[in-house]
Amino acid sequence: MMGVAIRSWEIETKDNSPEAKDYYESIFSQGNGYMGVRGYAPEGSKKNAAERSTFFAGFFEYIRPGITDMVNQPDFSSSHLVLNGYEVESLEKDEYQELLNMQDGTLTWKYTVTDGEGRKTKVEILRFLSMADIQGAVIRFTITPINYDGTIILETGIDGGVQNLPISDNQLSDNIELLQIWGNIRTHSDGTSGGLMCGTRVQERVTAMEYRLATYEMPGVNGNQDVNNVSKVNGVSKVDGIPEVDVISEVNSIPGRNQFSGIHTSPAWNIKGVTKADYAGSIIETPVKQGNTYIIDKFIAVSSFRDSDHPGKLAAEEAERYFSLGFDNMLLRNQNAWKKIWTMADVKLETSEELQGAVRYNILQLIQSDPAKDPKASIGARGLMHGRYKGCYFWDTEIFMLPFFLHSNPEAAKNLLLYRYHTLEDAVKSARNFSLEGARYSWMASDTGFEQCETWDTGCCEIHITADIAYSMGRYIEVTGDTQFLKDYAAEVYLQTARYWASRFTYDAATDRFNLLFVKGPDEYCGVTSNNLYTVRMAVHNLKLALNAVKFMDETYKKEWELLKSKLNFDNLEPDKWKEITEKAVTRYDDNRGLWIQDDTFEKLEPLDIALHKDEDIPLYHKFSFDRLQRYQVLKQPDVLMLMALFGEDFTLQEQQAAWDYYESKTLHDSTLSFGIHGMLAAKLGLMNEAEKYFNKSVYLDLKDIMKNTAREGIHTAALGASWQALIFGYAGIWVSAGGLTCKPHLPEAIRKMEFSFQYQGNIYKVMIEQEKDAVIQLHNTQEKEAVIQLHNTQEKEL
């Protein structure tokens, strides 16, 4: 496999080998937070019904009682190109290039094909999901016959004949069962416009997709003009540098459909509507002349039950609007939206072009999967572009991805947390299902929040997720100062989750201590154990957040506090038990070694020489059964170190170093959540070789297919967030705590300089960190520096 070339703002491959297709489709995944689509080429739509993956944020459906899957939406890219009777898919592609432009999210395929009779055609296909018009996608087909006059046919439409391939939670079992999610499909097409509506089989959740087509013919100069440059500059009905062209009006196949206003057709284009039971499309046929260029623009609008009671109407209106705006305006609006995002999100490095590009790729993919404006959806463990883990939301969002949004787009961070607030009801139900009090968040959640994890030991025992959510709400409030959020949402979540923990600990009268029995920590290997340090400390933190919230509400929002107490049947004595647990929860610390111990059984496990057993980057569970693994003293991912990543200020550097020395050598990194956190901690500890090693694994995780599963599983969104944390919290050494914002950079040699923006307490700071120099942190657009910021670079200084 050739892999990808990574440039500052571009990811490119020239590899068109069939065996690498799945990999590139993962890498070139596109998304705008509303929807995501794997990077498969529109004209290659012959893949099986589950592999053409299009997903909408928050759109799930039951696949068995209680269990949902993220629904594979109809394929709006579906296209089929025929050149002079030859299917493009059957021809060898030369000068092949696939290019992701990270500045505007456009993905372009370029190639030439030559048929059996020597006819050579240049093909370029460009697709983007608009970041400005998030229910919209645009595909432009550009076809240039190099050395012949002939005929081209493009069939393109919306294909509802897609299926789901629900993926087992079990990483060792194969997926075999295709599932038909869609029923009740209605289709229409009149040639230049068409659409499809369909409903899911269980809950009858509706999706509608509409498309509009525009076609252009451009006389060629030398048959080799740069269409992108040309087309981007222009308005809807003309292409710059080319004489005014005719835009073809529709050929009505359904009576009553009118022509688009103001657009004229050339009779040479023959456009027919085609509908089948589960497909609405158009067949576009035109004679072509050597050297001329033929353009077909497809404007797609999607809508679902999630945004309208009349998604069909909304999709149609949006499609008309996009068509009216035309390709160039649509692209421009998308580019402007991306520009605004990058202004806040970019991390500019003086380093290799490859590393700069990889950093941007990590950020790009985080943004593409984030339903930034949607308070009722979150980010799946594989984003919006792959069905792994049934599209579910894990702690990955809060602990790994959220910090990026917190500091670059607090409103998006707030919406991610509101998703948890809006699923509090199911968390309460879940606690009852477990015969416990308060609210218990699910290890894997989809739309309602109901537990989607089907493996007992994780689903039942990996309970830290509840505290992770409370922690993240606390971080949000600390970073943004948004006490309204505390009053309106977090206080209720804190109280209900505190109740959960109070019922989940077990009091031991013999020792007057509280044990947290039968849990699994972030490290998922070392058995079902008790008193896992991470989980206990996070739970205690959760209880403290609740105690503080009680005090805050009582002091600040008396009226709202009375209402909340009444809503929750709050008993004023409840905090007493919470407080008692914070004081008496069991954790293990070895004074002699200055070492925090992971849990009650960790030190009884069998030592294993990792070097002897682990092949580079292949998870050890492919060699040992999970059952056997759990009795080895090896970690899948950081556990005590994870805690230290979240509560750096609570542990001395000596404790952190002792934990690093003890645990890092026992860690297999069989989870992609592991590298970035290790990178970040190593940087904080000044272990720069280790920091670079781990950071690079995280930042190149998918781009270099480190875990050998990017093809099969898609983009690892938690790792994207962990890369950002390693960069900002590790290398740049930025950290927000109760004491304010500190900055203690540790730049690796490979990075000479970093520049990025950083939001804190409602202000935007511009941060500049350079080797051998003091960090500079400026309030955006001013020269002021904030007093709260402490810088620690070559020497410590107060600002």
Added chain:
Amino acid sequence: MMGVAIRSWEIETKDNSPEAKDYYESIFSQGNGYMGVRGYAPEGSKKNAAERSTFFAGFFEYIRPGITDMVNQPDFSSSHLVLNGYEVESLEKDEYQELLNMQDGTLTWKYTVTDGEGRKTKVEILRFLSMADIQGAVIRFTITPINYDGTIILETGIDGGVQNLPISDNQLSDNIELLQIWGNIRTHSDGTSGGLMCGTRVQERVTAMEYRLATYEMPGVNGNQDVNNVSKVNGVSKVDGIPEVDVISEVNSIPGRNQFSGIHTSPAWNIKGVTKADYAGSIIETPVKQGNTYIIDKFIAVSSFRDSDHPGKLAAEEAERYFSLGFDNMLLRNQNAWKKIWTMADVKLETSEELQGAVRYNILQLIQSDPAKDPKASIGARGLMHGRYKGCYFWDTEIFMLPFFLHSNPEAAKNLLLYRYHTLEDAVKSARNFSLEGARYSWMASDTGFEQCETWDTGCCEIHITADIAYSMGRYIEVTGDTQFLKDYAAEVYLQTARYWASRFTYDAATDRFNLLFVKGPDEYCGVTSNNLYTVRMAVHNLKLALNAVKFMDETYKKEWELLKSKLNFDNLEPDKWKEITEKAVTRYDDNRGLWIQDDTFEKLEPLDIALHKDEDIPLYHKFSFDRLQRYQVLKQPDVLMLMALFGEDFTLQEQQAAWDYYESKTLHDSTLSFGIHGMLAAKLGLMNEAEKYFNKSVYLDLKDIMKNTAREGIHTAALGASWQALIFGYAGIWVSAGGLTCKPHLPEAIRKMEFSFQYQGNIYKVMIEQEKDAVIQLHNTQEKEAVIQLHNTQEKEL
């Protein structure tokens, strides 16, 4: 619900209410070890395709990859009775009686029906699965028109239109998915004979069933003669006390089928064959005269891929043979076979008729489910008459049921253990799947032994099953003295299982001890824990059996030992580690309390006042989630006490009493495995009130529906065996140990006298125990007493 009347040799109900049907169908389950059938009435065959349950021992098929279900066989009882145009099923049944004769396993339904025009008919249907001809079943329909002349029609045949309803391991989830197991069904019928062959869909496992019909007309004296008395005395073609009757010859519907030799037909009977895609049957129509009695005998022979390469041929031959033998001979042969069994198996009590009957019912159901002559099948947790737990074999067989067979039919006990020997290969595979050495027996096993348990915490952690099997082989050899079995089978099992344990313990260098991490003991409630006493002690015993076997083989069977060592790649150093583990395995004992502690976490669990939370006999898991339950200090079933039940001689009476006091009050008995063992231990400890309380719950478990699930789940076979152990090991105080046979009875007041046979070291002993008298143990048919037997009754004495 009226329930059943229990008499010395009979179980009866007069209740015909529809809501109680499932319950009686469980209670009146029939079996002969080869096959089992739930007690549904032949003429009521309209129930759904999964509720008509017929099972063959050892006949499983895949329902998903790796997971099997016990296959619901074609319904050979299928019948439909029409009296003068009225379906019997549509008429109210009067004088209803359903009677199970425990002496010969016959089940009889008797009732009268009166139609809308006042026509009254007496109906009697008798069915037995022959204990002499185990591939045979016989159904006799006896119909007497009381007050009219008219017409009766019986349709009867073999129905392949049955399905499986695979039952989830999860006790809280409902079963919803019917599964079509059978395909490729071939049917034939020529009226008085017919048959069906079918193959399972995945492995194409074949079943064949054939039936033959004989019909009789008996002039009545007063329309009320006792048909059973009459028919039982007689040969095939006549009925005693009645003039010679014509037996109807077949009406050929398929050319080439000949008449049965020597049997003549009366032209008044009209018999036609009927075949459908999945059904082969006959429609029998005859005019009837008031007071006469009309008999139709259906002889069924079954065969499968398990007993023949040509099951169709074998079934046809057997059916012909049964038909030739005729009803009375078939019944007689069955009765003789049962008589022989009861001679060894019966426990005769001087007590209430109800208790005597209940004890026999427990024994009867054990025998009915035991494939006594089959070394490649075992006894499912619900026997041969219900699909609960997918028909799988658990430790229930070895630890709960085996002792009965060991002492009443050692050959049957040997076959049960041979099933484990024959599945050793899969146990080896399973160990490899778990990345462990040797052989790991599955918690739930079907035909090959591959793990069928789909719940992680039990399937993965309840590992004592492997040691339970080794223990039981040890018991078999100890009780029978069959050292050939040790040489040929057990030695290999011991060695492979010892290897498993050696790889399953985890050495802790800090303490120089071996921990058994992440296990569950017999008590399935108290979490995934470590160093469960039962499991550790059983594993240590397993290792000791292996150590002894090495010594025995080396001393006694040098040649065979060399072969075995070579087969297993045995290393002479292996036993050193086994021995070390027996000396250094961690168990917990509290000196102060003289108390053995269940495991590492038990004493940290939250105390629960059972009386406040448990409704009588409803499992607590209906009130608390399993997750919550595991943090309460409550047991589902005996754990430390279970160990003491198996190794009474290893614990002082004080230790046993201390364990009883501590654990019994914390035990919920949410498993039917619990009562009998508690009864047995209580009797041994002389706690006679407790002994009776628990014994009665066990012995009446299904007969009085103690757990309220007999209807839905069928007969609880482990409880049957535990009842027997409570009776023989508890009340009668019989125990076999290395020191020989001891007898220390503790009869409850309700039982004045017990008499039973007991096999030991190849001899049969007749045991008589009477209140206030010394126990008498005689070698069968002699007056000799064995020196090895020690009696402890009112006073201890050596014989």
